[in-house]
Amino acid sequence: MNKCWCGSDLDYSVCHQEFDKKINYYKKRGVRTPPRSMIKNQKQIEGIKAAAVVNNGLLDHIEQNIKIGMSTEDIDVMTRKYLKEHNAHSADLNYEGYPKSICTSINNVVCHGIPSPNVILKNGDIINVDATSELNGYYADASRMFMIGNVSKEAERLVKVTKEAMYEGMKAIKPWKSHIGDIGAAIQRYAHINGYSVVEEFCGHGIGMTMHEDPYVFHFKPHEDTVLIVPGMVFTIEPMLNQGKRNVHLNFNDDWTVYTDDGLLSAQWEHTFLVTEDGVEIISK
Numbered sequence: 001m002n003k004c005w006c007g008s009d010l011d012y013s014v015c016h017q018e019f020d021k022k023i024n025y026y027k028k029r030g031v032r033t034p035p036r037s038m039i040k041n042q043k044q045i046e047g048i049k050a051a052a053v054v055n056n057g058l059l060d061h062i063e064q065n066i067k068i069g070m071s072t073e074d075i076d077v078m079t080r081k082y083l084k085e086h087n088a089h090s091a092d093l094n095y096e097g098y099p100k101s102i103c104t105s106i107n108n109v110v111c112h113g114i115p116s117p118n119v120i121l122k123n124g125d126i127i128n129v130d131a132t133s134e135l136n137g138y139y140a141d142a143s144r145m146f147m148i149g150n151v152s153k154e155a156e157r158l159v160k161v162t163k164e165a166m167y168e169g170m171k172a173i174k175p176w177k178s179h180i181g182d183i184g185a186a187i188q189r190y191a192h193i194n195g196y197s198v199v200e201e202f203c204g205h206g207i208g209m210t211m212h213e214d215p216y217v218f219h220f221k222p223h224e225d226t227v228l229i230v231p232g233m234v235f236t237i238e239p240m241l242n243q244g245k246r247n248v249h250l251n252f253n254d255d256w257t258v259y260t261d262d263g264l265l266s267a268q269w270e271h272t273f274l275v276t277e278d279g280v281e282i283i284s285k
Helices: 017-028 042-065 072-085 153-171 180-193
Strands: 103-106 109-111 126-135 138-147 204-206 213-217 234-237 240-242 248-250 258-260 266-268 271-275 280-284
Touching (some): 042 126, 072 126, 109 126, 109 266, 138 280, 153 234, 153 240, 153 271, 180 213, 213 234
Antiparallel strands (some): 103 109, 126 138, 240 266, 248 258
16 A cells, blocks of 8 residues: 555545645646645544634633633633643643733734733723644634623724634635635735724734644735645634734733734634635634
């Protein structure tokens, strides 16, 4: 038996032989194609999906319990307890020195907000909770926006449109036809139609065997060629839309928290997606 290069332990002729014929067809026509390292086999996909069950459950648990008067540290404690009970780990904790198990970004915080006992959720806040869970060496990543109490119509609309923009990016995923850059173009177009700007400093990314892998998934139309989208790719789409201008800055006191320059609101949604022969599957949300 000629084992397939993907590590599936299946014979190449029944696993990725036809896939490689398609890749070579596009390569010969000058299309930028993804390297084999971006392609997951079935065992890996099953492992990622198992991690996603935990990650989805964690965000469900937070959604059921988040409330006015809770500190963002309470959310971190909830995260640690939930992951321990499910034999999983936070991929955020100690990642390049990040000190907590989850990210909590409120109002004008764009991303990477660090949980703190001093940050208390108030009526009218919007908060992004971003979780990445590792289970048995596989990773899944997602974030959700939560509206605390009675939020303004402006905040509610931003949260809604940001989620819709992520799904516009998902609609651009067409196996063997579209490119990674098409995702960003669709997101940017939808955001601008609705009067919002798109943060360009952060992106979606491949995921599965590690927390961050290729490809780099733009949330705006890139000025470069991007790889063809093909079955077996697993990546996140996680646009950050700002109420005002797209400009952001880093809090140099903690080297993590990112704010809007103008102090206006920001929102983010993130799912992990699997590209299939027929289209796309949401794995973690």
